[in-house]
Amino acid sequence: MDIDDLKESYNPFPAPSPLEKVLLEELVRAAHLCYERGWSWGTAGNFSLRGSNGLIWQSPSGFHKGALDSKSFVAIDLISGLPRSPTGQKASLEMPVHRGIYLRCKGAKCVVHAHPPSLVKATLNRDSLVFSGHEMQKNLGCSDHTQVLSIDVSPNQTPEAMVDFADRMDPYLSRQASMIILKGHGAYVWGETPLQALGYMEAIEYLCLSQNL
Numbered sequence: 615m616d617i618d619d620l621k622e623s624y625n626p627f628p629a630p631s632p633l634e635k636v637l638l639e640e641l642v643r644a645a646h647l648c649y650e651r652g653w654s655w656g657t658a659g660n661f662s663l664r665g666s667n668g669l670i671w672q673s674p675s676g677f678h679k680g681a682l683d684s685k686s687f688v689a690i691d692l693i694s695g696l697p698r699s700p701t702g703q704k705a706s707l708e709m710p711v712h713r714g715i716y717l718r719c720k721g722a723k724c725v726v727h728a729h730p731p732s733l734v735k736a737t738l739n740r741d742s743l744v745f746s747g748h749e750m751q752k753n754l755g756c757s758d759h760t761q762v763l764s765i766d767v768s769p770n771q772t773p774e775a776m777v778d779f780a781d782r783m784d785p786y787l788s789r790q791a792s793m794i795i796l797k798g799h800g801a802y803v804w805g806e807t808p809l810q811a812l813g814y815m816e817a818i819e820y821l822c823l824s825q826n827l
């Protein structure tokens with residue numbers, strides 16, 4: 615055991631495992647791609663990873679997504695929702711939605727939330743998004759382009775209402791795709807890896823753009 619291992623073993627605060635560190639780097643890459651595309655400019659968007667030992671690694675509040683790095687993530691207790699990080703950083707205000715997804719969806723290993731402009735525009739005046747005839751639907755679980763993909767859109771929530779929304783989000787958990795969409799706001803998508811979740815975000819944004827919604 616070298617000195618770094620000793621320091622790690624004496625650290626009373628949680629730290630990501632080696633695998634989680636790799637996944638956090640991938641999640642940061644996904645966040646930077648969202649930023650570069652204008653889907654999470656400034657402090658918009660938030661990102662998280664399901665950790666071991668009942669933890670969530672959540673992106674911090676008020677952090678510019680073009681400058682997000684893997685050491686900035688805040689450890690959150692999955693059950694209580696309380697922070698367990700020594701950094702003093704606050705978790706994103708939308709953390710309760712991430713937590714609600716992890717509590718309900720066992721297959722969710724990471725959550726990507728962004729504000730892609732075509733999706734935001736398409737949902738301003740709709741209660742659901744319906745697609746058919748697009749090859750891209752296969753990226754969101756359809757067997758082929760002839761299957762209809764229908765996703766309900768939730769009313770948007772104020773930051774103060776996010777905790778309450780996390781308790782009543784079930785009607786808006788899509789039964790077809792791994793996502794929740796908020797009206798005029800954006801989408802929360804989840805997957806087994808950050809790049810899989812990012813791919814789902816790309817697919818729904820492409821569908822909204824190509825259908826000119």
Ligand SMILES: [Zn+2]
Pocket residue numbers: 658659660708727728729799800
């Ligand atoms: Zn948002």
